[in-house]
Amino acid sequence: MGSDATPPASQEPVTLLDVAREAHVSPATVSRILNGTAKVAESKRKAVEDAIARLKFRPNLFARSLKTGITMTVGVLTQSIQSPFYAHALKGIEDGFEASGHASLIVSGHWDAAIELNAVRLLMERRVDGLIILTGSMKDSEVLEVATRLPVVITERKLEGPNVRSIQLDQFHGGYMATQHLLGLGHTRIAHIKGVAGRADSEDRYLGYLKAHQDAKVPVDPVLLVQGDFTDIGGLNAMNQLLDNHIAFTAVFGANDESALGARLALYRRGLHVPNDVSIIGFDDLPSSVFMTPPMTSIRQPTYEVGRYSAHTLLNMMGYPMDEVLVPKLELVVRETTSAVARLKV
Amino acid sequence: MGSDATPPASQEPVTLLDVAREAHVSPATVSRILNGTAKVAESKRKAVEDAIARLKFRPNLFARSLKTGITMTVGVLTQSIQSPFYAHALKGIEDGFEASGHASLIVSGHWDAAIELNAVRLLMERRVDGLIILTGSMKDSEVLEVATRLPVVITERKLEGPNVRSIQLDQFHGGYMATQHLLGLGHTRIAHIKGVAGRADSEDRYLGYLKAHQDAKVPVDPVLLVQGDFTDIGGLNAMNQLLDNHIAFTAVFGANDESALGARLALYRRGLHVPNDVSIIGFDDLPSSVFMTPPMTSIRQPTYEVGRYSAHTLLNMMGYPMDEVLVPKLELVVRETTSAVARLKV
DNA sequence: TTGAAAGCGCTAACAC
C-alpha cells in the first residue's frame, strides 16, 4: 500500500459552511467577518475566528471569484523568463504586489506579436484582474482592444487610453549620454552595435548616438554602424565584422550590455585591450556588468523600479489606492571600460 | 466622458448557457462537447461549435474549477526570480507545461524556510493542482506534509514519498570533477571558495573537492578554504581574504560561477593573470560565463532539463501521461580560465 | 444520445 501510484489527497476540504455550523452562526456572518463587509457582534466574531482556527479553514478563492468576478490575479506578459533584464522588472512587480494579495501569472511573449497575443488571450481566459505588458510587439490597437476588458499597464511605449497607462524611459537620452561620455573622452570614431532592427528602443538609442555626434559636431562614419541583436553572440559577431573589415575606431557603444559583453570578448580574442585600445560602454547596467573585467561603464535603466511602478499603477487602476512609485531617470554609470582616447597611435 | 477614471469593462460575458440557447441544446450538451465527455450527435456538435464561434464563448475556468476541484494551475516555488540559475529551470518548467494547458504561479522563497512555507500556503489557498519546489530550505517533514494535499516534485533533495518525487544531481561528483581537472593540470594548492554554509549543495561540492585531493594523494591545506555565499561579491571578498593573507595557491574552485566571477575580479584588481597566474573553475556554467574574458571553465548543470523534468514528472503524477525527460549528468566544460600550473615561480 | 436538476463554495441582496 502507498507504493508508487499517487494516492488521493487525504483531508476533506473544510468550507465556510462548516465554519458557520461550528460557530453556530449563518454563513453570511462568516463571510462578513472574512471580508469585513459589515459590523458583527464581538462574541460572534470571536466564535467564528475560533472555529476558523480550529478547523484550519481557508476560503476557496475560486468560489469567491465565481461570485465576485475578482480573481486577485494579474497577468504579466514578459518577453523571456530567462532574460536578466526582464528579471529585474519581474522582481519589481513581485515586490509591488507584495502586500496586496494579488498573485501574478507570468507568460512569455518571446518578442513575437502572435505569441504575445495568444499569451494575453490565455491570461484573459484565466480572468486576470489586470495586465502588465513588459514592452513587446503587440500593436497599439491590440493593446487598446485588450484594455476594453481589463486595465493594462504597458512599459516602453507611449500609449494612454481609457483603461491604459504606460511608462516610457528616455532611451534616446540614454543613447545620447552614452555617446556624449565617449565624445567627452576625446573619441571621435565611435562604433555602434545596434539593437534588434525595428525595435523602438534600438532605434531611440541609435538616434541619441546620432544627436550626440551632431551636437559635438563630430561626423558619423557609416562604416562604424553594425547590426547587433541585443545578444552577446550578436555583439561578438558585430565586433568581429568591424575588426575583419579593418574599420578604425577607438570606442564602441553597445546597444545593451549583452552586446557590449560579446564585443568585449571579440576584442579580447584579438588581443585588444579595454580600455587602452578600445573603450566600451553598454546599456542597461546589468548586475553582471559590475563583475566584468574590467567592470563595464553603462547606462543604468531603473528596471526594478519600472516593475514596481507598473504593479502600483495597476493596483491603482483596479481600485486599490497605492502611492505612485517614482522611477528615476536613466543614468550614466562610469566604470573602467572607458577612458580617454590614446593620444598617439602606435 | 471616458476621461481618466477606469471605465467599466464593456462586453457582457457570454456563458455556456448562452451558447446552449443559441444552439438550441441543453447546457449539459455544450459541456459534453467542450470536454469530450460523451458522444454527441454530429448535428448538435456543429450547431454548438458554430454558436461558440459566433458568440466568442470562452469557458469560465473558475466555474469549472469550483465544480471539479481542478484548477489547471501549478505552483512553482523558486528561490529568486532574479537568479540566472533558477531562471533556466523556470524556462524548463515553462516549456514542460507548454502543451498541457497548465499555468504556473511562481513564488519566491529567498532561501528562507519561513518565507517558503508561507509561499506554499499561498499557493495552496489558490488550489494549485501540484507543486514544484526548486531546492529550498523547508524541512523534509514539511514537504511531506504538503504532499498529503497535492503532488509535489522537489529538486536537489532526495525525498521519495507517497505523493513526492525528487530529483537530485550529483553535486559531489561535480565538485570532484572540478577539482580533478585542476589536479590533472598539475595544481596542488587549490583554493576553494565555499558556498552558503549549511546548504547541501555547498557541502557536497566541498566534499567532492576533498575526495579528489584524497584520491590524488594531494593534501588539502586548510588555509585554502574560504567561506563564500554563492554571490559575486562574496567571491570577491573571499579572494581578497586569500590574497590579503598571502596564501599561496595556483588555482581556485568557486562553489558556483558567481563566486568564481567575483574572485576573478579580485584577481584582476591585483594584477594577477587568469589563467597564467591563477586558474579558476566555477560551477553551474551560467550563460554569461561563456562571455567572461577569458571564458570560464565550469561544471555544467542541466538546469533547464531539471525544469522540464519537474514539469513532466508533475504532470504524470497529476494523471497526464508524459514521457519522462532525461536529465543529463553534470559535465565539465573546459574553457580558458584553467591551464597547467606554471613550471617556475618567478 | 440528450435534458433536467442539483450542486461546487462563496457573496450579496433582502428581510427581519
Add this chain to the structure above:
DNA sequence: GTGTTAGCGCTTTCAA
C-alpha cells in the same frame, strides 16, 4: 446585527 435565499458558470448524476 444577523439569517435566508438566490445565484455566479460550470459539470455531472440520473432519467428518459
